[in-house]
Amino acid sequence: MFVLDQSTSVAPTKFLVVKSFLSQLITRLDINSGNTRVGLVTYSTAVGTSIHLNQYSTAVSLQLAVSHLTYSGGHYFNTAAALAYVRSTVLGAAVGDRDDVPNVVVVLTAGRSIDSTAALVGCL
Numbered sequence: 001m002f003v004l005d006q007s008t009s010v011a012p013t014k015f016l017v018v019k020s021f022l023s024q025l026i027t028r029l030d031i032n033s034g035n036t037r038v039g040l041v042t043y044s045t046a047v048g049t050s051i052h053l054n055q056y057s058t059a060v061s062l063q064l065a066v067s068h069l070t071y072s073g074g075h076y077f078n079t080a081a082a083l084a085y086v087r088s089t090v091l092g093a094a095v096g097d098r099d100d101v102p103n104v105v106v107v108l109t110a111g112r113s114i115d116s117t118a119a120l121v122g123c124l
Contacts, residue, residue, distance in 0.1 A: 001053070001090060001105045003082050007044040007074045009110035015071040018108055023063045031059045037096050038062055043082035044074020050089075054096025077109060 004018060022040075030036045034057065042048040049069060056062040086105060091097045 001039045001041070001086055001103065003079075003086060003105060003107045003109075004040065004042045004069075005044065005077060005079070005107075005109035006042045006048060006072050007077050007110065009077070010071075012071045014110070015069075019066055019069060022066050026059050026063050026066070029059065031057070031062060037098075037101075039090050039096070040066070040069075041082055041086055041090060042069065042072070043078055043085075044072060045076045045078055046074070047078075047082050047085045048072055050085075052090060052095035079107060079109060083107070 002022060004015075004022075006015065010018070026038065029038060031038060037053040038051075038056070039053040040049070040051040042050075051062070051065055056065055083105070089095070091103055093099070097103065
């Protein structure tokens with residue numbers, strides 16, 4: 001699961017770099033076999049776009065979805081809200097989470113959450 005910061009600290013040009021990085025990383029993951037599932041959540045002041053773990057079953061389709069992500073901006077780094085959303089909504093069996101497979105959540109951010117304590121609790 002990738003959690004992407006879209007606050008104003010991540011300028012639109014930097015967001016393009018992050019999307020390019022993700023696209024390159026996707027080619028190295030074992031998505032096409034079904035062994036690896038990838039999801040994504042964007043956030044800034046609020047949680048934005050989400051891609052569920054069972055939404056794309058090929059690397060090419062996931063790369064296309066990442067390429068269509070748009071930069072929304074926002075004034076705050078609400079990492080805590082994004083992590084809470086991941087835990088409560090995106091990491092569920094109904095959207096592709098598997099009990100027998102460990103979850104990995106990677107947060108790509110340009111700064112500290114507006115609520116650092118809540119963000120740390122969200123990681124647990």
